[in-house]
Amino acid sequence: MAIACTTNFSDAARRTSDTVALLSRRMNAPLCLIHVVSKTLMRTFGQSVREAALSALQGEARRLETLGAVGVETVLLTGEPEQAVSELAAERGFQLVVASAPDEPTPFRGLGGTVDRMAQELDVPFLVVRGNAALEAWARGERALRVMLGLDRSRPFEVAREWVKGLARFGPLEVVGGRVFWAGTEAERLGLEHPHNYKDISPELHDALEQEAATLLEPLRAASTSVRVRMEPGLGRVADHLVALAAEEQVDLLVVGTHQRKALARLWSVSQAARRLASMSVVSVPVLTAEQGLEAELPRVRSVLASTDFMAAGDRAIAYAFAIAPPGGTVHLLHVEPADATQEELEAARRQLELRVPREAQDGAHQVELSVLTGDDVAGVITQAAERHCVDLLCLGTHGRTGVSRAVLGSVAQQVMARSDRPAVTVRMPRA
Template identity: 35%
Template sequence: MRITCGTEFSERSYQAAEVAALLAARSGGRMELVHALDVRGAVFGAAHVLQTLETAARERLDAEVERLRALGATVDAALPDGWPDEALLAEAARHQSTLLVLGATGSRDGPGVSVGKTCERTLSRTTVPMLVVRDAAPLLAWLRGERPLNILVGFDFTVQSASALAFAARLARIGSCRIVAAYTDDPKREASRMGLLDEPDEARRRLYDSLVERVAQLEPDLPAEVVVSPHLGDPASRLAHLAERESIDLIVTGTNQRRPLQRLFAGSVSLQLLRDSPTNVLVVPTPPEAASAAALAAPREVRRVLVATDLSDTGNRAVAHAIAIAPPGCEITVIHVMNPNQMLDGAFGRPSYREFETEHAKERARREEALQKLMPPPERLRQRSIRFEVVEHDLPAKAIVEQAQKHDVDLLCVGTLGRSGLSAALLGSSAQQVLRTWKGPLLLIPPAGQD
């Protein structure tokens, strides 16, 4: 690694510099120790005053460099003047550094200690990963080979979390690590997305399985534990709670580098962690090229397909198309959405109606039978599995999307009435509503004769 480390000659800076030096030595890289000569208060002073400040800073910087070189690291020094954050970022860019290291100051550092503005400003503008050292002891012990490093990665399904996991894997290649990938968004939101608000345990299980699968896809050689946070509060608070519970030495999180106005309204998980984390924090920005590559990445292999039919000719045609294009080994789920108040012959009722339950059960059985008739002959299945399900919901489009999320499908297939123009705007359709809300691949099948 090529590491740029800032120092203001405090005790915490000395510890952060020692971490940076050992990390550079273990990774076979170099380190640059930077002290920004902040002469803003003395800019109008006599020349000999400025010279005295620079000489004193140079002597302390040289002494610190010698101490760090004794640890086996290759260390250079820089003494730029100006704003500390600007000087650090300029030096990091000049040397094409792959990591910034700074000591932390925050609300946990004792009464009267404010958040370090240099850390905050640097964090908001850095394009390279930034390690903020609050407790150097576990990092130093890990770098000396005395113990594994316990790492907590804030993880979800974004490209930012993928960048964070990739850097954690890089650290694991330097020394022994225990890595916990933690999902800290609201599980209820995921349960609602999958239509499983009444089945929180099932929603949590499906979410956990999806996270395990994603970790394996991104870093197949990384033995990481996956945790769905049970804590309440914002993501930063959840990560902090988990860090204390799991005895974590380092929290690694991605960042989307929001601008100041965006941070004001949307908040910043990385900034909140910087202020309140009980331990060390490593923030990993996502390079623009990585985000672009993720957008252009080849879609994942189709393993699960969901197709919805209203049992009309067009809906059943969508089922036939889904079966035809699904590759061998694919799981096909065919659903039909039925209104929970549906009775026989197109009538609607309420549970309070004396014969509602009987008529509703008969209508559901009739539709289940109609679904089963869509089962293709064995020779058409070609090692694919297929199952049929009647789903009760008063909003068909919402039910279709929820089922697609619930089954984590790679392709959603629905039939469309082929409306366009004013009729589509006025009448709408379930297919159009699905198109507006479903974020994954969607195959729309028009009526016969409109291919």
């Protein structure tokens, strides 16, 4: 792991360099100290400004080596800082770029300063340092680092989680998963009763969201990492709530994933707003990081949902669900009856569902949960059940219709896959 630290030789940049030197020692990571001279200064002062900058860089490097920084290298660049640093990061393969927080906030949210522009250009994790003492204490091995990880079901969250997991290799962490949610949207997604207002959280909704959050954070649970969830119903921008949660939890570091949105979309960027509003250090992890060598954990299948209409293809999906689920895993078996089904019909359907549990699966190797639900939108009921149970995989039977019959009758499996972002396996019957 190689670390780059940008400096403009200000007091804040000097203090950040001290922090990065300790991180370099803790992680045994080579440190590259970077200064960028603008083309205007070069044109105005010529070689003299270059010599002065090189002298200042070399002096900083010697000082950081006395703090324990590993293999300090100095690089002097010319041009716009964000573009020059981004190009160097891509060329050298830095795995983290660090800068000090700007001294003054940017007056207009739509236009970023140097730090914002650098975050937009960099394709590697970017740490903006505020409150150096906590990071330095962790780097010295004096205490655990308190981290809040912005949590949701998205690709940016996944890459941010993997970055935090990598950080845990170098010292103990206390991770708080901060989840900001809109109660009405989540209730609709999970097929639960719609709340009367944004803070009206039913026990069923709270439990479902907490279970989902715990599952999302599971890869972080290790001997050196304590993990818990903090949930907050939101109204307005996610970043405002997330930063407030981080302040309440008194964390040392806020970590968020980012799509690196451009132009007007940046006005709603959680990572950009967090960098500006947070009182603590912030790391933004771009999604592109995952494509450039960030080690990602292989997905684990612990729970599978199989839906059947009691026809051959649906029943075949049940068999595949048990084959896929590992020992100790959970298989949810689901059947959907029409909305106007009678109690007798529901009880009969449950008996039919019980009969479809394979004999080999009755030895206790799997946990089996049966559900008979009602609704005329079968695909919607299945999708919402998958969300409530927070399953890792759906197993769906398909009749294999094509052409006109598929267009007229439709395909429940196809509709489920179109609505759900959870992985799904479709099971077809062998050809006659």
